[in-house]
Amino acid sequence: MGPAEASGNLVSLDGISVWLSGHEVLRDVSFSVRPGEFTGLIGSNGAGKTTILRVILGLQEPTAGRVLVKGKAGARHNRSVGYVPQKVLIDPDLPLRARDVVGLGLDGHRFGLSTSSGVRRRRIEEMLGAVDAAGFADSRMGNLSGGEQQRVLIAHALIGQPELLLLDEPLANLDIASGHEIVELMRRVATEHHVAVLLSAHDMNPLLPAMERVVYVAAGRAASGTVDEVVRSEVLSELYGHPVTVLRVEGRILVVAGSHDQTEILASAPHWLERT
């Protein structure tokens, strides 16, 4: 049908706008994700990253524009998209072990009595191994650390064999080492399981080794392409609507407000960004 399908995109957003309680959260956002691609969805808190993910998932109806997932409108209940939300508050009293959570990803939506077959157990075991979670498979979910819970939730999303995995701020609340492990894991998973990854973060630096494409979101608008195409002073100044400068320091990228002589940092830490 459309050009999206013809070009073989897994997901394409075309002119998406979203209004929430009288406030324009997204304005004319367009980008696409191709199969197997690792894309970073970068922007400050409140820039609209979560809304973009919710639109792709079909949890948020866009005010204008069109979303296609595998050439079809609306990804709701689409088995080809896996999702790890930003905040999963897990009560330590919840009687679910890591392996139970992964199992729910396989058949948690089904009614009727659970059949605990050997095939099911093996698939869960396999998936726990794939995210290096076999060591705490029998621990109660609420007793795991943030990084461990994140791994289990990734396994939960992956076991349904999606073609696209959406992760909302998986690095938030993780220490630097666990953050690196998650990025490395996602890169490995994307290659081994042929899954496209769309991962949102407020800091792009931890993602630089893995990221093939970037969707940079600011003030409800988005620019997409390779890091070199998008993360440039001209492109981001246009996006923010005021002059910003992109600095590359020892392999790290800093986005600062104003032109060369000004030094207010825009996009390397979230609490600085909230002011802009």
Added chain:
Amino acid sequence: MNGLSANVVFEAGFFSSSPVHVALVAGGMVAVMSGVVGVFTVVRGQSFAGHAFSDMDTTGGSAAFLLGVGTLWGFLAVAVAAAGAMELLGVERRRGRDVATGVVLGAALGVAALLLFWDTTVSSTTGATTTILFGSLFTISGATVPATVAFSLAILAAASVSYRPLLFSSLSAEMARVRGVPVRLVGAGFLLMLALAVALSAITVGAILSTALLIGPAATALRLTRRPAAAMGAAAGIGLLGVWSGILVAYDSAQWPGHHGWPASFCVVAVIFVLYLVADLQGWTRAKRTATGQDRMARGG
């Protein structure tokens, strides 16, 4: 030898008394069902709703008393009406859910005050208030046993069928919704299950105490095991133990020196509470041991 030791535990006539049979069957069935529903209730954070249902059942029980029908039917009618009202007033958001529960609860209790007053003045049956509020296992009429068993089995069946979607939406409503779980429908279905479960426990240990049978065994089981199905099994077992030993103690206590006799409801709740304390103490020492273990690891690394 066996007979002798049995006689020490079971006072004469325990096994031949028909009220005891009724109490064992109806109470046992309800205990098992409450254990299973109770685990979901605790996990979903709906203990307050459970408690509200039990208070509101007072209204249904007292109305039934006044009309001269079985209190079970009053409890059940109120359960369905209250679940419907709470769902309509908004149970979707957690905060909205508590507010809706509070509003419906307040109104129902006001009516209960009126009906209980009429029960005692108009019909001059003085035992009404105690029976409705605190139950009376030995006065359950044999006629209500089939209905009690049937409703309990129906709730158990519904809980088994919706077991996975219920657990899934307790983990994260959003993840469940994305995966195609009809989260709202599952939640409404559970609310009805909860209301009926509370109504059934109300006929055994009374409207006010029915939460004890629902939440107590579940909370205890959740301290003992980390597997969902095992927690439900354990809760059912603990509930059953509580109810049956409560019945036994109450029956025996009539023969004890010092005349009074202990009501079954008290004995049931006391056993459940003691079991919870034991499990909690055990969990507490275990947590302390793990915490010191982690400290040691942290210091080592």
